[in-house]
Structure formats: structure tokens, C-alpha cells
Amino acid sequence: MSNTVFYKDTFTKISEEKKDIVFTVAIAEFAAMGYNATNINTIAQKAKISIGSLYSYFESKEDLFLAMAEKGYELLNKALAELHPEEGTVFEVIERLLHIAFAYAEKHTDFCRIYLDLSTEGLSHLSERLTENVETSYVHVYKKLLAAAKAKGEVRADLDVDMAAFFLDNIVVMLQFSLASSYYRSRIKLYLGEDYAQDRKRIIAGLMRIVKRSFS
Amino acid sequence: MSNTVFYKDTFTKISEEKKDIVFTVAIAEFAAMGYNATNINTIAQKAKISIGSLYSYFESKEDLFLAMAEKGYELLNKALAELHPEEGTVFEVIERLLHIAFAYAEKHTDFCRIYLDLSTEGLSHLSERLTENVETSYVHVYKKLLAAAKAKGEVRADLDVDMAAFFLDNIVVMLQFSLASSYYRSRIKLYLGEDYAQDRKRIIAGLMRIVKRSFS
Numbered sequence: 001m002s003n004t005v006f007y008k009d010t011f012t013k014i015s016e017e018k019k020d021i022v023f024t025v026a027i028a029e030f031a032a033m034g035y036n037a038t039n040i041n042t043i044a045q046k047a048k049i050s051i052g053s054l055y056s057y058f059e060s061k062e063d064l065f066l067a068m069a070e071k072g073y074e075l076l077n078k079a080l081a082e083l084h085p086e087e088g089t090v091f092e093v094i095e096r097l098l099h100i101a102f103a104y105a106e107k108h109t110d111f112c113r114i115y116l117d118l119s120t121e122g123l124s125h126l127s128e129r130l131t132e133n134v135e136t137s138y139v140h141v142y143k144k145l146l147a148a149a150k151a152k153g154e155v156r157a158d159l160d161v162d163m164a165a166f167f168l169d170n171i172v173v174m175l176q177f178s179l180a181s182s183y184y185r186s187r188i189k190l191y192l193g194e195d196y197a198q199d200r201k202r203i204i205a206g207l208m209r210i211v212k213r214s215f216s
Numbered sequence: 217m218s219n220t221v222f223y224k225d226t227f228t229k230i231s232e233e234k235k236d237i238v239f240t241v242a243i244a245e246f247a248a249m250g251y252n253a254t255n256i257n258t259i260a261q262k263a264k265i266s267i268g269s270l271y272s273y274f275e276s277k278e279d280l281f282l283a284m285a286e287k288g289y290e291l292l293n294k295a296l297a298e299l300h301p302e303e304g305t306v307f308e309v310i311e312r313l314l315h316i317a318f319a320y321a322e323k324h325t326d327f328c329r330i331y332l333d334l335s336t337e338g339l340s341h342l343s344e345r346l347t348e349n350v351e352t353s354y355v356h357v358y359k360k361l362l363a364a365a366k367a368k369g370e371v372r373a374d375l376d377v378d379m380a381a382f383f384l385d386n387i388v389v390m391l392q393f394s395l396a397s398s399y400y401r402s403r404i405k406l407y408l409g410e411d412y413a414q415d416r417k418r419i420i421a422g423l424m425r426i427v428k429r430s431f432s
Contacts, residue, residue, distance in 0.1 A: 034338025036252035113337040120336065121329040122250025124398040135403045163422035166407035174386040182340040187351045191382035206379035213430040 006067035011057035022047050022057065027068050031110035034117050035065050035126065066129055069118055072111030077137060079104045085141060090149035094168065094211055098204045101172045105179040112180035135169075142168050146215075155215040164215060171207055222283035227273035238263050238273065243284050247326035250333050251281050251342065282345060285334055288327030293353060295320045301357060306365035310384065310427055314420045317388045321395040328396035351385075358384050362431075371431040380431060387423055 011019070025047040029038045040061045044051040058064040079100050085093050105112050118127050142165035149155045155164075178188040178197075188197045196202055227235070241263040245254050256277045260267040274280040295316050301309050321328050334343050358381035365371045371380075394404040394413075404413045412418055 032337060034250075034252060034336055036250060037338055117336045117338060119393075119397060119399040120250055120333045121248060121397040121399075122253055122333060127399045135406055139406050160422055160425075162408050162412065163419075163426075166404065167423070167426055169403075169407065170386060170390040174390065177335075181335060181337040183335040183337075183343045187385075188382065190351055190355050191385065192378050196378065203379075206376055207383070209376075210379075210383055210430040213432075214426040216429075 006063040006070060007058055008056065014057070018049075022049070022054070023068070023071060026064055027071070027110045027114070030065055030068055030117070031113035035061075035123055038065075040064065062126060062129075065114075066126060068111075069114055069126075069130065072108065072114060073137070075108055075111065076104060080137065080141065083141070085145045085148075090145060090152075090154045090215070091208065091212055093145060095204065095208055097168075097172065098175065098207060099200075101175050102179075102200050102204065105176040109179060112176050116177060116180050138169055138172070139165065149215075159215060167214070168211070171211070175203070175207070222279040222286060223274055224272065230273070234265075238265070238270070239284070239287060242280055243287070243326050243330070246281055246284055246333070247329035251277075251339055254281075256280065278342060278345075281330075282342060284327075285330055285342075285346065288324065288330060289353070291324055291327065292320060296353065296357065299357070301361045301364075306361060306368075306370045306431070307424065307428055309361060311420065311424055313384075313388065314391065314423060315416075317391050318395075318416050318420065321392040325395060328392050332393060332396050354385055354388070355381065365431075375431060383430070384427070387427070391419070391423070 022043075026043050029043050029046070038061070040054065041051055043064070044054045047054070054064075058067060082100060083093065083096055087093070088096075117123060143161055146155065146159065146161045146164050146168075150157070150159055150161065177184045179185065185197075191197075192203070238259075242259050245259050245262070254277070256270065257267055259280070260270045263270070270280075274283060298316060299309065299312055303309070304312075333339060359377055362371065362375065362377045362380050362384075366373070366375055366377065393400045395401065401413075407413075408419070
């Protein structure tokens with residue numbers, strides 16, 4: 001299943017360089033300001049194209065925003081390709097997952113900001129237009145991984161796979177949000193202290209202890 | 217420590233009934249639309265007051281929004297007063313906490329929507345104006361509770377209190393978000409199925425199993 005395409009044919013015909021400029025500018029604006037406060041004229045100006053050109057690439061601000069969300073979703077799927085859920089024990093896989101999630105949030109902070117914005121009630125008319133989203137891609141990976149681990153006896157026999165998958169995703173989401181906005185950055189420092197909050201290894205080790213204890 | 221006051225003196229002088237109307241309308245608008253898409257004229261209209269009166273109560277749309285956030289914060293503190301962190305075992309307290317968090321999210325869904333919005337990067341200029349927020353009130357409760365449980369030997373001796381408190385808050389935040397927006401409501405159904413996702417008791421029981429295993 002794939003999403004609707006949110007750009008027009010015209011957009012596929014421009015140079016990769018020009019595409020990159022439009023994406024880079026739009027992502028930065030939407031991430032910093034939020035969807036509603038972003039001005040599509042500012043995006044055109046900063047990308048050094050006319051507003052007419054921008055509308056010839058994207059039907060509306062909505063479509064431009066959703067095209068950006070889709071781009072982030074592609075990058076996430078690319079990052080998840082490094083998960084190799086069949087290699088090693090379930091806990092090795094989960095540890096790789098946390099590293100991937102953390103690295104994604106650090107490298108693609110702007111996309112995490114866009115996703116956080118997209119999850120608010122005010123933007124539900126937009127998130128509803130995505131037939132596929134970050135969640136659908138994760139949910140299957142998690143459930144399959146945990147069901148296989150249960151069959152192999154790597155986790156306890158009475159593990160509730162659905163609840164464990166939900167719990168695992170909560171950890172991933174909160175880890176990514178913790179880097180995604182000033183609000184969550186302050187929050188994690190409040191809990192873990194300035195140094196700890198910046199120590200990726202320590203955070204992942206702490207979370208892995210929790211995951212191992214609750215799944216074993 | 218208390219927040220700055222976000223309303224003007226004039227607001228304290230109007231009837232409780234009139235105050236309630238302004239609050240009810242403003243909360244519903246901000247929650248459904250998000251801060252940026254909310255029109256302060258619409259709030260005045262729906263509350264059946266002039267825009268001049270509204271500005272005589274609140275300096276700006278920003279202040280009105282922050283006054284609403286503060287109201288939610290007061291209600292949450294009121295709800296947390298039922299926690300009684302000194303009564304019963306640490307796991308009984310945590311179970312009460314999850315029930316309180318769930319009940320708050322069901323009863324005050326609109327406030328959860330406002331908090332979700334407030335946590336986005338685009339609204340960091342607003343969240344920074346709150347000297348105190350939901351997080352500061354929770355962080356102390358959690359750390360104190362877990363440190364006391366450690367001293368009493370109710371949790372394992374090597375429990376990392378900071379990480380455990382952060383982990384506990386992640387559960388509470390995700391539980392509240394799961395009810396706060398259409399996006400998260402779809403997500404929880406994707407993980408737990410239509411029936412399970414609506415079964416408060418089952419969700420809390422599932423989370424308690426995870427908490428007990430990881431803290432014991």
C-alpha cells in the first residue's frame with residue numbers, strides 16, 4: 001500500500017537540485033513554525049522560486065506539507081532497513097531499534113517536529129489524508145518480532161504481544177519526541193539531568209534494562 | 217513557585233458564570249483547531265462578548281491560550297491530590313496514578329489536546345513562558361515516590377530512580393496522548409485492536425505488569 005502522491009507531475013520534471021531546495025526550505029519552515037503558522041509565500045521566497053511555480057508543483061499548502069511528511073516516512077523506512085529483525089536475539093534487535101530511532105531523531109529532527117505537529121488534533125484533517133504513516137510501518141515490525149521471539153522462547157511465554165508492541169512503540173515515540181522540540185528537550189533534562197539527557201548510550205542502556213526485565 | 221498571571225484585573229471582576237463561558241468556549245476552540253488556527257474573534261463571538269471585552273480580560277491571544285493551559289494544570293494538580301503517594305505499596309500508588317491519568321484524559325480531553333499542541337516546536341515561544349508546567353509537577357512526585365520505595369526495599373536496590381521516573385512519565389504521557397487526538401486514537405487501535413483500546417482496566421493491568429517486572 002502506498003500513499004497518494006501529494007505533488008503534481010510538473011514537480012517530477014524539475015532538476016534534482018531544484019527539488020532539494022524546495023524540500024529543504026519547506027521542511028525547515030514547517031518544522032520550526034508548525035503547519036498553520038507557515039506561510040507558503042515565505043517558502044517560495046526562500047527557495048527563490050515564484051509562488052506560481054510552487055503552486056504548479058503542489059496543489060496546496062496542505063499537499064506540500066503532506067509531501068514533506070511522506071518524505072520523512074521514506075527516510076524512516078530507509079533507516080529501518082538497517083534493523084535486520086532476523087539477526088541476533090530479540091533484545092539485540094530492540095537495542096538496534098533504539099539506536100536507529102535515536103540516530104533518526106538526531107539526524108532528521110525536523111521530520112520529528114513535523115510528525116509531532118501532525119499528531120495534534122488541529123491537524124487531524126491532514127493526518128487522515130495519509131493512508132499509510134509512521135505507525136503502520138512500525139506496528140507490523142514490532143508484532144512480528146515479538147511473536148517470533150515468543151515462539152523461540154526468548155521472551156516469557158505469557159507475553160501479551162499486542163501490549164508489548166504498543167509499549168515498545170511508546171518508548172520509541174518518546175525517545176524521538178525527547179529530541180524533537182524544545183519542550184521535550186527541557187523535560188528530559190528535568191528527569192535525567194543535563195549530562196545524562198545528552199548521553200545516548202546511557203539512555204539506551206537504561207531503557208534496555210527496563211525492556212529486558214519486562215519481557216523476560 | 218507559581219506561574220505569571222495571564223489575565224488582567226478586569227477578568228477577576230466579572231461573574232463566575234461569565235468567566236466559565238469564556239473558558240469553555242476558548243478551551244474548545246484551542247483544543248479543536250490548535251493555537252495558530254484559532255481565531256480570537258470566533259471565541260468572542262461564541263462567548264457572546266465583544267472583542268473589546270475579550271481584550272480587556274486578556275492582553276493577547278497568547279495570554280488567553282496560556283491562561284487555558286494554566287487552568288488545565290490546576291485541574292491536573294487537583295486530580296493528583298487523590299494520588300496519596302504515602303498510602304499503600306509503590307505499585308498500588310502507580311496503579312492509582314494510571315487511573316488518575318486515564319480519568320483526567322477522558323474527562324479533560326481538551327486540555328490534553330492543548331498540551332499536545334503546546335509541546336510542538338512551533339509553540340515553543342509559548343511553552344517557554346510557563347515557569348511551571350505539567351512536567352515540573354510530576355517529576356518531583358515520581359522521584360520522591362521511587363526513592364522512598366527503594367529505601368523501603370519495595371523495588372530492586374539498583375533501580376535508577378531518574379530513569380525509572382522518566383520511564384513512568386513516558387507511560388503516563390503516552391496514555392494521555394492516546395486519548396488526546398484522532399491520530400493517537402487510531403494508533404492505539406492499530407496496536408491493541410478496537411475493543412482492547414477502549415478497555416481502561418485491561419490497558420492499566422497490562423501496563424502494571426510491565427512496571428512491576430521492570431522495577432522489581
